[in-house]
Amino acid sequence: MENEIYDCVGIGCGPSNLSIAAQLHGRREVRNIFFEKKAEFSWHSGMMLPDACLQVSMFKDLVTLTEPTNPFSFVSYLHQHGRLLPFLNAQFAQISRLEFADYLKWAAHTNQNVHFGESVEAVDFDGQHFVVQTSRRQTLCKNIVVGVGIEPYLPEFARPHVDDESNFHIYRFADKPRRAGGRRVVVVGGGQSGAEVVLELLRRTGEEAPSEVSWVSRRENFSPIDDSPFANDLFTPAHSDFFYSQDASYREAFLKRNELASDGISGHTLRSIYQRIYTLRYIEHSPMVVRLMPSRSVGEVWRDQDCWKLAAQHQGCNDQEMLEADLLLWATGFRAARHPFLGALEHRFEREGGEIRVDRDFAAIWSGPADRQIFMLNAARGQRGLADPNLSLAAWRGQIVIDRILNRPRSRAPGADTFVNWAALQTG
Ligand SMILES: Cc1cc2nc3c(=O)[nH]c(=O)nc-3n(C[C@H](O)[C@H](O)[C@H](O)COP(=O)(O)OP(=O)(O)OC[C@H]3O[C@@H](n4cnc5c(N)ncnc54)[C@H](O)[C@@H]3O)c2cc1C
Numbered sequence: 001m002e003n004e005i006y007d008c009v010g011i012g013c014g015p016s017n018l019s020i021a022a023q024l025h026g027r028r029e030v031r032n033i034f035f036e037k038k039a040e041f042s043w044h045s046g047m048m049l050p051d052a053c054l055q056v057s058m059f060k061d062l063v064t065l066t067e068p069t070n071p072f073s074f075v076s077y078l079h080q081h082g083r084l085l086p087f088l089n090a091q092f093a094q095i096s097r098l099e100f101a102d103y104l105k106w107a108a109h110t111n112q113n114v115h116f117g118e119s120v121e122a123v124d125f126d127g128q129h130f131v132v133q134t135s136r137r138q139t140l141c142k143n144i145v146v147g148v149g150i151e152p153y154l155p156e157f158a159r160p161h162v163d164d165e166s167n168f169h170i171y172r173f174a175d176k177p178r179r180a181g182g183r184r185v186v187v188v189g190g191g192q193s194g195a196e197v198v199l200e201l202l203r204r205t206g207e208e209a210p211s212e213v214s215w216v217s218r219r220e221n222f223s224p225i226d227d228s229p230f231a232n233d234l235f236t237p238a239h240s241d242f243f244y245s246q247d248a249s250y251r252e253a254f255l256k257r258n259e260l261a262s263d264g265i266s267g268h269t270l271r272s273i274y275q276r277i278y279t280l281r282y283i284e285h286s287p288m289v290v291r292l293m294p295s296r297s298v299g300e301v302w303r304d305q306d307c308w309k310l311a312a313q314h315q316g317c318n319d320q321e322m323l324e325a326d327l328l329l330w331a332t333g334f335r336a337a338r339h340p341f342l343g344a345l346e347h348r349f350e351r352e353g354g355e356i357r358v359d360r361d362f363a364a365i366w367s368g369p370a371d372r373q374i375f376m377l378n379a380a381r382g383q384r385g386l387a388d389p390n391l392s393l394a395a396w397r398g399q400i401v402i403d404r405i406l407n408r409p410r411s412r413a414p415g416a417d418t419f420v421n422w423a424a425l426q427t428g
Contacts, residue, residue: 006141008405009132010034011120011341013041013108015391016377017147019062019398021111022072030405034111035134037119041108043101046172047193049200053094055192055225055266056235060391061100062107065414066399072111077103094268124344125368143405146342147377150334150389158330161301167308167328170197179327180210186310186323188298189331190217192225195265195273197331202276202290214291214323216312221294222273225264233420234261234385235392237413242422243385244360248352251382262386263333296321301328336379336389345374353382361404362397375401 008024010017013036024032063070070076074095078084108114122133129140152171154162161167166179170193180201187194187201198215215222233239243251280286293312300311308325336355350357350365357365358380363373377397381388396413403410 004031004140005129006031006033006139008032008143008145009130009139009141010145010147011123011132011339012036012146012148013114013116014043014147014149014378015062015104016149016394016397017145018104018108018111018114019394020145020147020377020401021114022062022070022107023067023395023398023402025072025111025113030402032113033139034114035118035120035132036108036114036116037135039117041105041116043097043104044171045101046175047170047196048098048101048174049196052097052196053266053268054097054100054391056391058095058100061103061395062398063395065395066411067395072107074100074103077106081106094266120341122341122344123374125348125372130372130374142371143373143375145375145377145401146339146379148337148339149378151337152330153333153335154330155298155332157299158301158332161303161308162330166326167301168330170194170329170331171334173197173200173329178204178208180204181208182211183326184212184214184307184324185210185327185329186214186216186308186325187329187331188216188310189333190215190219190222190265190294191263191331191333192265192269193333194331195222195269197329199269199273199276202273202280202288209286209288210327211287212289212291214293214325216293216296216298216310216323218297218315219294220315222270222292223260223264224267224270226258226261227267230420231258231261233418234258235387235390236415236418237393237396238415238418238420239422240384240387240393241360244383245423248382251385255381255386258386262390293321334389336381339379342374355380355382358383361400361410363401363404371407373404375404377401 061074152169296312348367
């Protein structure tokens with residue numbers, strides 16, 4: 001056991017906790033250490049397709065919204081790598097996800113408080129401190145920040161059939177050898193990840209080109225993300241705080257109504273898919289069969305000799321359709337990751353739906369002392385709104401956590417003077 005008692009132990013080093021690590025870097029008043037189970041940093045590497053783009057502004061990096069002069073900003077990364085001017089001259093409309101991942105990796109590996117290859121296995125409370133057991137050591141601390149992110153989601157009926165070879169979640173798509181050549185591929189799921197995989201398949205040529213690509217979505221169309229200014233205002237501290245103060249039924253309905261503000265497909269990807277199909281059909285006269293199938297709900301899958309069969313229901317006419325696939329790819333989204341390491345404390349948390357209930361500062365509401373906190377990052381979409389899993393508010397949320405650890409009033413939020421009055425005006 002180490003003698004040092006930390007003020008802050010971070011579990012998981014994706015962007016959420018890296019933002020806190022960056023904002024704490026060099027500040028001696030908060031002794032901090034962060035643990036990441038992967039041997040080195042990677043950011044959704046299995047979905048790192050060649051021209052995947054960041055879906056938010058580059059200013060929504062680890063620090064810029066709260067500390068624009070912090071050395072861990074994206075601009076600072078460009079500067080330190082000697083490419084700020086070429087970056088400007090390249091006039092990218094969107095930032096490459098590959099480049100942003102490299103920025104995150106640089107921020108992670110240049111911060112000596114971030115430790116890789118060390119998984120957190122259990123957290124307990126000894127009455128005074130949290131006891132954190134990692135794969136390498138035991139550590140005591142006053143506050144924990146859980147930032148274990150998201151995990152792929154598969155519909156229950158699909159789970160028993162996944163074989164990692166011919167039937168798997170697209171989360172691992174880029175890691176797999178090119179298995180689609182000459183085969184019938186079905187992609188289930190009409191969000192951004194599904195669209196990126198479909199585009200990548202349509203771009204394959206020669207022996208690597210699939211013979212068929214079918215894209216099935218429950219949505220009524222292949223719908224664009226709403227990236228307009230007022231939709232982006234849903235990704236502000238003001239809206240996150242407003243959302244938090246509403247009752248659970250309003251919040252749930254709001255998330256459904258505004259799904260496309262976070263889960264729609266980028267206009268660039270949609271255009272590229274449409275143009276690629278045009279090129280395949282009219283210019284290259286490709287034999288590849290492309291089926292775009294919105295308004296279908298897949299409800300069953302089974303193995304039939306040497307292929308997968310899927311039963312889908314058309315949501316308009318209720319007709320049943322049958323599809324055959326040699327390669328079946330599930331683009332059915334992500335959910336907040338579970339946190340089995342909190343097992344010993346589970347009975348001490350309040351819950352709301354499937355989430356641990358958090359207070360206004362993202363601290364879990366639990367039965368322990370008021371000056372000992374477990375902060376939950378990217379684990380409270382139902383309570384904090386659409387922006388919770390996203391990069392948009394990571395720096396602001398990190399700043400709130402640090403303010404609370406230091407027991408000082410909340411710093412002024414970025415964009416505090418929002419144009420929109422989300423809450424009711426006070427009368428009288
Ligand atoms: C393909 C893809 C593209 C995306 N693109 C965007 C985008 O452009 N813009 C945007 O705003 N959002 C995007 N997102 C949303 C995404 O959730 C966030 O960008 C971001 O990754 C969230 O960061 P996080 O730190 O909360 O979680 P994660 O990035 O998931 O990181 C969690 C980390 O915790 C580690 N971990 C888990 N358990 C343990 C443990 N017990 N001990 C130690 N470490 C552990 C994991 O290994 C992981 O590294 C994208 C998501 C996906 C899947």
